[in-house]
Amino acid sequence: MSKPSTDWILFNGKIFTVDLKDSIAEAILIKDGKIQKVGSSEGIRRHAPDTVQEFDLEGRTVTPGFIDCHNHTVAYGFSLLGQDHRRAREFPVEDVEKALLRAQEGLFKVGVTAQKEAGASDVMIQAYTNLHARGELKLRSFLLYGIHLGRTSVELAQEAVNKYSPGGDDTLTLGGVKCSFDASVSKRDPWLYEEWNKNYTEKDELNFGGLIVPEPQRHGEVVKILHRAGFQVCTHCHGDQAIDKYVDEIEAAIIDTPRTDCRHSVVHCTLPTDYALRKLAKLGDNVVVEASAAYLYFLGDLFAGNFGPSRSRRLIPFRTWFERGIMTGNGADYDACDVNPMYSLYAACTRRPRIGKYGSQPFGKDECLTIQQALRLCTINSAYCMFWEDQIGSIEPGKYADLVVWSGDLYDLPSEELLNQKVEMTVVNGEIVYSTDT
Structure with a gap:
């Protein structure tokens, strides 16, 4: 060729x-x-x-080109180089540049042409900037400065605003801040209204999970600080109670400082209540969902086992989001899932776990997408989550x-x-x- x-x-x-x-x-x-x-x-x-x-x-x-709106691309690059991706935030800028170039190569190989780096450190931002200045960055990259990993606080939010301003071009943009609200489904940490399950049908008694931020009652202040500064606020939320609280905080920030087209993100949004769905629809273009369809495939047995039979059918409700007009994009969330978007297409269309410990359809079929909808999820919708829908995401x-x-x-x-x-x-x-x- x-x-x-x-x-x-x-x-x-x-x-x-x-x-x-x-x-x-x-x-x-x-x-x-x-x-x-x-x-x-x-x-x-x-x-x-x-x-x-x-x-x-x-x-x-x-x-x-496929667009990944929630990934850890630097970590992926270090894995390809045979290094410990969990230490991605500790490496010097020269090593991060090498990892990024390797990740870029790997993502192009599976058809990903744009991505959102969810939780970049200062060194990562510098590495992206250096590669862009030298003309070596071809993978379109939207960066979220990271104050997540249990560190989300008012002080760090203010530090982020003092240090950075949103801006960039069609190849590299620093546009948002990644926050954490609750934690990992694997450890049954996210904040729920009802007790966690274990082994699908058993109850993990008196374990409702919780929030991992140092001062949960002040997370709304974090959202307001970042919102006022013009950043897209992207907060990790799995549990139904955590999602309800966060969407209320988004609404409060917009009332406090009116802005339109904010596109603040509910990252993962794994178990939304009907209350959250109504609020998301009401907020319109001020909010997006950035989900990970491939969770249903790679982590399917873990999710089904921990959420149980009833809640599993409500997990990651793609069809409901589409029907209610809630803009939803998709991200691989490496290393929880493989970066190849074919896994996301498959999972969004079938909702089948890779192994099927609790049956082949523990998540049911009601929330399955058509292949046309799934392709839209992974292209134009994800471009929208990065404010790039007028530049990429469709062939026009x-x-x-x-x-x-x-x-x-x-x-x-x-x-x-x-x-x-x-x-x-x-x-x-x-x-x-x-x-x-x-």
Whole structure:
């Protein structure tokens, strides 16, 4: 596969545009790294300049580049380098740069062209900035400065505001702050209204979990400080009681300092109550959900065992979010899950755990998405969670040519076959950044 210039045509393909109509096209004209036209092969080729290079897709499927709106990309890079990813915040900037370049390579290989780094340290931010300045950062990256990991406090929020301001460009943006509210499902820590289960049907008596922040009663002040400074506030919440409290805090911050289009994020939002769902819908474009579909696959038995039969069917309710107009994106949350977005597509469409200790459908089927909805979840919706929906996330004129060519037709395959699909080519800004032929 020869490498075209940034002005070229892809034709004779099946192109899932993920536009508002979920249109399927045959060809794309790319000029200066952006999509100029989308349409039929005949129409695009007939009106294209003679100097434009052509690439025959030979019937292959093309999607927008996948967008991961909650990941730990530096940690992923250190894992690929054979180093302890749990120490990612301790390495010097030169090592972080190497890890980022390795992560970029790994993500392009699975079709991810943009990502949100959930909880960047000062050194990580410097590493991203250095690579961007040298032109080596091609993976679009939206950074959240991290005051999470049980450290969320008013003092750290104020320190973040004093140190950083939101801003950036279409490749690198520092746009938000990552906070923690509750903790890990594996340890039955998140804050619930009812006791945790264990082994699916047993009760973990008198264990309702709780909040891990030093001063839970002041978390609302944290949200207000970051909100007033113009940051996107992204708070880790698994438990139903924690989610209820956080959405109230978002609403209070907006009343205190009116802003529109804040897109504050409920990260994970694993067990929302109907109260939270109504509040999320009411808040509209001031809030988003950043969920992790692949939890249902990789952590399915753990989640089902700890939440129990009744609550498991309410976990990560994608269809409800879609039906109620609650903007929802998806993130792999490495290393809880694999970064390959095919796992997220599969899990969103089937809700089946990898092993099935408590049966093949402990989460039920009512919240399953269609493949078209799942693709939207992992592309344009996730772009929205990063304020980039006008630049990337769908294949439409004027947007950057961030594309993926796949080995199979994602819309026509049985769900089980999604896990076997391979990326044949990844394109960013009209440039091939990964190809099976190179």
